[in-house]
Amino acid sequence: MSTDATTTTGSDQPLEERVNNRSQRPSSAAFKSFMASSWAPDTSTLPGADDVAPYAAKRRTAISTRFPGERLVIPAGPHKVRSNDTDYRFRPHSGFSHLTGLGLDHEPDAVLIMEPVAEGTGENGSNHNSTLFFAPMAGRDSEEFYSSARSGEFWIGPRPTLALLQSRLGLVTADLTGLEFAITTDAGAVEFGGMRIRLLRDVDMNCDALVDTSRINTGVDLEASDSLDGELTEALSEIRLVKDAWEIEEMKKSVAATVNGFHDVVKSLDRALTHDRGERVVEGAFFARAREEGNDLGYDTIAASGNNATVLHWINNNGKVNDGDLLLLDAGVEAESLYTADITRTLPVNGTYTEVQRKIYQAVLDAADAAFAVAKPGSKFRDLHTTAVTVLAENLDAWGLLPVSLEEALSPEGQQHRRWMPHGTSHHLGLDVHDCAQAKAELYLDGILEEGMVFTIEPGLYFKNEDLAVPEEYRGIGVRIEDDVLVTADGCVNLSAALPRKPEDVEAWMAEVRKA
Structure with a gap:
């Protein structure tokens, strides 16, 4: 099995980097320039909506009805390590899959944010507008394309663009780099005019940390928030009791x-x-x-x-x-x-x-x-x-x-x-x-x-x-x-x-x- 490249060497090299010490991939400027050149342009057209898209929209409406005026954070979850530098095949959290319609191995580290709007003015006449945040396919002019064993196309094959998933799912999509802003903006205690957040907890440690830090910084009671998060987890189970x-x-x-x-x-x-x-x-x-x-x-x-x-x-x-x-x-x-x-x-x-x-x-x-x-x-x-x-x-x-x-x-x-x-x-x-x-x-x-x-x-x-x-x-x-x-x-x-x-x-x- 091939391996990713190392980034530093020497006795002070962090242990987490040493797993890649066996790599012999070149890193010269000439190599990087050549790797980024002479690729055929992408001539594919965007697909129509998946059959599941209207059903997933109705499911989001069902969860929206339960939590008007509150920001909902539903992560897919990250890769899970099997051993050393090898991962299990990715499987998203079932609650995330239910609300987005994404199956297979889509999409590690993705997060669905349901942002509250005025009653009945959101998507599908709901109380929220939804945005799917994920790391899109890296361009072939990027180093990630050939260097990342987790996300690079050279390693794992084609990955979706923002536009492709938006077309398939009928969901607004955004780059994962904007996730922190989307989670933390205006967050705070409701009694002081802040935005209440509910999180599908223990799925993505990064999301847990972002939400917890935001709550601490804005004086939100963490113990009370655990109950709020639990109610979201409970609701995500209950809307699946009857299948469409x-x-x-x-x-x-x-x-x-x-x-x-x-x-x-x-x-x-x-x-x-x-x-x-x-x-x-x-x-x-x-x-x-x-x-x-x-x-x-x-x-x-x-x-x-x-x-x-x-x-x-x-x-x-x-x-x-x-x-x-x-x-x-x-x-x-x-x-x-x-x-x-x-x-x-x-x-x-x-x-x-x-x-x-x-x-x-x-x-x-x-x-x-x-x-x-x-x-x-x-x-x-x-x-x-x-x-x-x-x-x-x-x-x-x-x-x-x-x-x-x-x-x-x-x-x-x-x-x-x-x-x-x-x-x-x-x-x-x-x-x-x-x-x-x-x-x-x-x-x-x-x-x-x-x-x-x-x-x-x-x-x-x-x-x-x-x-x-x-x-x-x-x-x-x-x-x-x-x-x-x-x-x-x-x-x-x-x-x-x-x-x-x-x-x-x-x-x-x-x-x-x-x-x-």
Whole structure:
């Protein structure tokens, strides 16, 4: 991998510069002059607006309505260092992406500023005008063009100009050099005529520092400001609880790519059986599909075979895949828009469930189907979980596993059945795999289901090898079935229905895929 150039040498050289001491790039004036010359002119034309642009404008209006008269600062975030001088692929904060429509790796260090104006006179009839600040593409006559490993076109490829993103997003754009002025101008305590600022905090340390310094310099109470910032973070989650039409289509793309990834995994099982780390073979097969059809994985893949399937978030994926095992695959493709799927299937590695595997699987499927039946407008979100775990408890009782009566187990003082199903049944899904995580409990767990909500239904049963409270034949079996669900006007749609769920259908599908 190539490296950027050093700037100083000698024993007094700062440590942060020494990472580039291996660079041998020339720095002569002649080299710099030659590098800046003889490049073909840019003859590209500006694109039309992205399909997402009008939807993102409506989302900005929704957040504007909550905070009239206040300046809102929403950063994308910086690069995150993986190791030494290498970064992870950049992913913007989901709140930033939601309000701008930017996905993929756009745009490190960018900041959306929503500036208050007179009521109803802002963009889209809102209370704010929005400006996207970012570092635009460096000109080919600049040293940055060939010297910066983070932003130079010679290193990372073409980057957008201010005009290009303005045309695509329908947003006013400005150079990042003007950010400090935009954040701090007229800022201060409201009681003294200053501008109140709300910040999406802990995303960009530079923005945190600018806002905090401005608050200190103008006598604003920092403790009270933490509450203001928290309310913005909360609101950015809550406006994502109901998805718009564009978001739903993006999630359908994520699900379709994920379904294809599950097909690839089934095809990989014969090889996985021969590998000491067969789970890695499974993980790799799915990851290839995520990069082919999407932006990335929506989260670390869980490829858990045998007893590893009883570990809820098994992401080591370094175990063997054995004939006769169940493989619990929990995986999702993140689309280029950054919306992710989250699907789980528990597959018999050899293509056929044993009698006890099928019995446990059917109990989990029955629990999922019961939750689907209440997934409709007007139900409470928590009803999904209550319904599913009640079915699981009934099965555990019928199998003689509960140490108390069914009624005692289901009571708040009991809950013994949760030994084998310790997680929640559902979570919202979208830009984050656990979407809307900062929403208030009364809108999330105690919220009422509405048309346009997207969430998972994912009951499971997990019997560990070491669990002496269950018969030996149950031990080492973990089953989870997870689907992505869209609430409609009169019920719900299983977005992931293309993947079989019934045990006999799973077996037939696996046989067909392996034959192909």
